[in-house]
Amino acid sequence: MATAAARIHEVEDDVLAAIDYCYEQGWTDGLPVVPPDVKRVDEMLMYEGRPAETVIATHPATGLECTVHAIAVNAVMAGCKPEFLPVVVAAFEAMNEAAFNFHGSTASTGGSAPLLVVSGPMIDDIGMNADVNLFGPGNRANATIGRAVRLVLLNVFQMVPGISDKSTQGHPGKFSFCIAERARGNPWPLLVEDQDYPPGVSSVTVFAGGGFCNVENHGGNTPEQVLGSIADAMANYGCITLGQSVVVLSPEHARVISATGWSKRQVQKYLFSHAARTVDGMKSVGKYRQGEYDKQHDDGGTSPLVEAGKMHRGLSPDDILVIMGGGDAGGHSCFIPSWSRGRGSIMQSKPIGVCIDCD
Amino acid sequence: MQLYDPTVAGPERNFSRAPALASLEGKTIGILQNGKLNAVNMLQETAQLFEQRHGCTIVPIFSKSNASAPAPGETIQAAATDVDFLITGLGD
Numbered sequence: 421m422a423t424a425a426a427r428i429h430e431v432e433d434d435v436l437a438a439i440d441y442c443y444e445q446g447w448t449d450g451l452p453v454v455p456p457d458v459k460r461v462d463e464m465l466m467y468e469g470r471p472a473e474t475v476i477a478t479h480p481a482t483g484l485e486c487t488v489h490a491i492a493v494n495a496v497m498a499g500c501k502p503e504f505l506p507v508v509v510a511a512f513e514a515m516n517e518a519a520f521n522f523h524g525s526t527a528s529t530g531g532s533a534p535l536l537v538v539s540g541p542m543i544d545d546i547g548m549n550a551d552v553n554l555f556g557p558g559n560r561a562n563a564t565i566g567r568a569v570r571l572v573l574l575n576v577f578q579m580v581p582g583i584s585d586k587s588t589q590g591h592p593g594k595f596s597f598c599i600a601e602r603a604r605g606n607p608w609p610l611l612v613e614d615q616d617y618p619p620g621v622s623s624v625t626v627f628a629g630g631g632f633c634n635v636e637n638h639g640g641n642t643p644e645q646v647l648g649s650i651a652d653a654m655a656n657y658g659c660i661t662l663g664q665s666v667v668v669l670s671p672e673h674a675r676v677i678s679a680t681g682w683s684k685r686q687v688q689k690y691l692f693s694h695a696a697r698t699v700d701g702m703k704s705v706g707k708y709r710q711g712e713y714d715k716q717h718d719d720g721g722t723s724p725l726v727e728a729g730k731m732h733r734g735l736s737p738d739d740i741l742v743i744m745g746g747g748d749a750g751g752h753s754c755f756i757p758s759w760s761r762g763r764g765s766i767m768q769s770k771p772i773g774v775c776i777d778c779d
Numbered sequence: 780m781q782l783y784d785p786t787v788a789g790p791e792r793n794f795s796r797a798p799a800l801a802s803l804e805g806k807t808i809g810i811l812q813n814g815k816l817n818a819v820n821m822l823q824e825t826a827q828l829f830e831q832r833h834g835c836t837i838v839p840i841f842s843k844s845n846a847s848a849p850a851p852g853e854t855i856q857a858a859a860t861d862v863d864f865l866i867t868g869l870g871d
Contacts, residue, residue, distance in 0.1 A: 426783055426784070427783070427784035428781050428782065428783060428784070429781070429782045429783075429784060430780075430781060431780050431781075431782055432780065433780045434780075435780075438780055438782065441782070442782075447785050447786070455780065455782050456782050456783045456785055457780060457781065457782060458781040458782070458783055461783050480848065480849050481849050482789055483789060483790040483792070484787060484789050484790075485787060485790075486787070487787070489783075490785065490787050493783045493784075493785045494785050497785060518848075521845060521847060521848050523847070523848065523849075524845065524846075524847025524848055525847070527847065528847055571785065575785040575786045576785070576786065576787050578786075709816065764845055764846070764847050764848075
C-alpha cells in the first residue's frame with residue numbers, strides 16, 4: 421500500500437545494484453542498507469494499526485513530518501524485522517514530546533544520540549538482548565531498531581552530519597543505541613513497572629545520551645563501594661552537569677547491592693548524594709555557574725539531599741534512571757551522561773504498540 | 780525493483796526577507812537571548828552600540844528558555860509587535 425506522499429524509485433532488479441543506488445541517493449549512515457523494497461515495506465506496515473500516513477513526529481524547526489510509512493521505510497533499510505516496527509514508532513512518539521527536544525539534541529555540537537531502553541515482555545517477544553554484550557553487536561533487534569532511529573533522523577528529518585548535525589565528535593551510539601532491560605535475575609521492579617504501565621505492556625524510554633562510560637569495580641563488596649565508584653564516574657569533571665543520567669548496573673553489581681536489602685530508590689538516593697563536586701572544584705576547571713548552583717540550591721530546591729557548597733549531578737534522585745543489564749559475569753556497570761550541559765532534553769517514555777488513555 | 784524513497788517532502792514555505800529599514804535612527808530595538816552563558820552580555824553590548832550611534836531605544840529582553848529549541852511563536856509575535864528590528868546571537 422503506497423501512501424499519497426510515497427515516492428517510488430524504479431531500479432535495476434539486482435540487490436547489489438540497489439544497495440549502491442541507496443548510497444548514491446545519500447540514504448545511508450555510511451553502512452550498506454537493505455534496499456527499501458515496496459513489498460517488504462508494505463509487509464512491515466501490517467504491524468502498525470494506524471494508517472500509514474499517520475504523523476508520528478514533527479520537526480519543530482523545519483516542519484518536516486515523519487509518518488508511520490516513513491518510519492517503516494527506514495526500518496526496512498536498517499534491517500528491522502516487521503515486528504520491530506512498533507518499537508521504532510513508539511520511540512519517535514516519545515522523542516516527539518517537546519521536552520525531549522530531538523532537534524536540539526540531534527543538531528548540537530554535544531553530539532548525543534537517542535538511547536532507547538526497552539522494558540517489558542516485548543523484549544522476549546521480538547528477541548531483544550538484555551544480557552551479555554548488552555551495548556555491543558550480535559543481536560538483530562537491538563542493532564537494527566537503534567539504527568532505524570538514526571536513519572529516520574538522517575533521511576526524514578535531514579539531520580545531516582556537517583550540515584544540520586553539528587556534533588563536534590559524536591559517538592558510536594549515533595549508529596545504533598538501543599538496549600533492553602534484563603528481567604532475569606533482576607532484584608527490583610522493572611522500569612516499565614516503575615512507569616506504572618498496565619501489566620503486559622512494554623515501554624520504550626528515550627534519553628539523549630552522551631558517550632558510554634564503563635565503570636569497572638571487581639573488588640567492591642558493599643553497596644557503598646560499588647555505588648561509590650559509579651557516583652565518581654557520574655561526577656567526573658568532564659560530565660557533571662545538572663542533567664539526567666542513565667545507570668545500567670551489571671547483574672554482578674546489582675547482586676552485591678540488593679543482597680543487603682537495598683531498594684532501587686536507595687540506589688538513586690545514594691548516587692545523587694555522592695555524585696557531586698565542590699564549588700571550588702568546579703571553579704578550578706572553569707565549569708562553575710552561579711545560576712546552575714542557585715537552581716539546585718535555592719529555597720524550594722528539588723531535593724533535600726543537596727549539600728551546601730557542592731554541585732550534584734542532576735536536580736534530584738529522580739533524575740537517575742537505574743536499570744540492570746548485561747551478562748552474569750563481570751563487575752562492569754556503566755553510566756551514560758545526558759546531552760551536553762544539562763537539561764536541554766528530558767527523557768521520555770511511551771508504551772509500545774498500544775494506546776493508553778488516547779483520544 | 781521498486782524502492783520507496785525514505786525521505787519526505789517538506790512543507791511549502793514562503794521565506795522572504797523582511798524589507799530593510801530605511802534608517803536606523805530612533806528605532807526600537809529588541810534583543811532575543813538564547814539563555815547561553817554570555818548571551819545577554821554580548822547582545823546588550825551590541826544593542827548599546829545601536830543606542831549610542833543611532834539613538835535607538837532598547838525594549839526589555841525577549842528570552843528563550845531553551846537555547847536549542849525554536850523560540851515560541853508567542854515570543855516572536857510579541858517581538859514583531861513591539862520592535863522595529865531584533866538582534867539575536869549564540870553568546871556561547
